[in-house]
Amino acid sequence: MGGPMSANDNLPGLKDELNLIAKALSEGLPMLGICLGSQLIAKALGAKVYANPELEIGWEPVWPTELAKTNPVFESIGSPEMFFHWHGETFDLPPGAEWLAYSRKCRHQAYRYGRNVYGIQFHPEITPEMIEDWCRQPVNCGDVATLAEPVEAHLHDPRPAAERMFNAWLDLL
Numbered sequence: 001m002g003g004p005m006s007a008n009d010n011l012p013g014l015k016d017e018l019n020l021i022a023k024a025l026s027e028g029l030p031m032l033g034i035c036l037g038s039q040l041i042a043k044a045l046g047a048k049v050y051a052n053p054e055l056e057i058g059w060e061p062v063w064p065t066e067l068a069k070t071n072p073v074f075e076s077i078g079s080p081e082m083f084f085h086w087h088g089e090t091f092d093l094p095p096g097a098e099w100l101a102y103s104r105k106c107r108h109q110a111y112r113y114g115r116n117v118y119g120i121q122f123h124p125e126i127t128p129e130m131i132e133d134w135c136r137q138p139v140n141c142g143d144v145a146t147l148a149e150p151v152e153a154h155l156h157d158p159r160p161a162a163e164r165m166f167n168a169w170l171d172l173l
Helices: 012-026 036-044 128-135 138-145 159-172
Strands: 031-034 049-064 081-091 098-102 110-113 117-120
Touching (some): 012 031, 036 049, 036 110, 036 117
Antiparallel strands (some): 049 081, 098 110
16 A cells, blocks of 8 residues: 655665565565555556656546556556556666556556466545544654645545456456
8 A cells, every 4th residue: 555655765674565465476476566566566666656747646637558448457447547546756666567557647557467466556445434534643644745735626436446446356266
């Protein structure tokens, strides 16, 4: 899932996590990485993780690529579909990965590697209630203060699209 750290931070826990991800990849285990998780999987696959040209925080549309229209996890999402974003970094598409989604501010929003490894930069699991709660927490005030309009301005319920995506991924298992 997400987190305030960078996939490039020199933290013992992140090094252990990258090693665990690399081991799981070598064993062909299924994975679903969201936000920081997608960046860590990309990094474990040899892709570069770096600062996005701008922060992407709030409800933003995500568009599926042409390839996504025949992908079992992404074929049911709209074009565009509204999801929540909260990240300042992005990644290059990992070698051998299939590009599945993009947004205006971030080109690589989703990818698939192999049959059952997915990286998703946006947050399909986030609900409006979670955002309202986060915006009341002092730890989040810095990022929220940078926004032109309040995060709550465009509350959207992504649960139907998220459920379709998660259920489709589980069906692959």
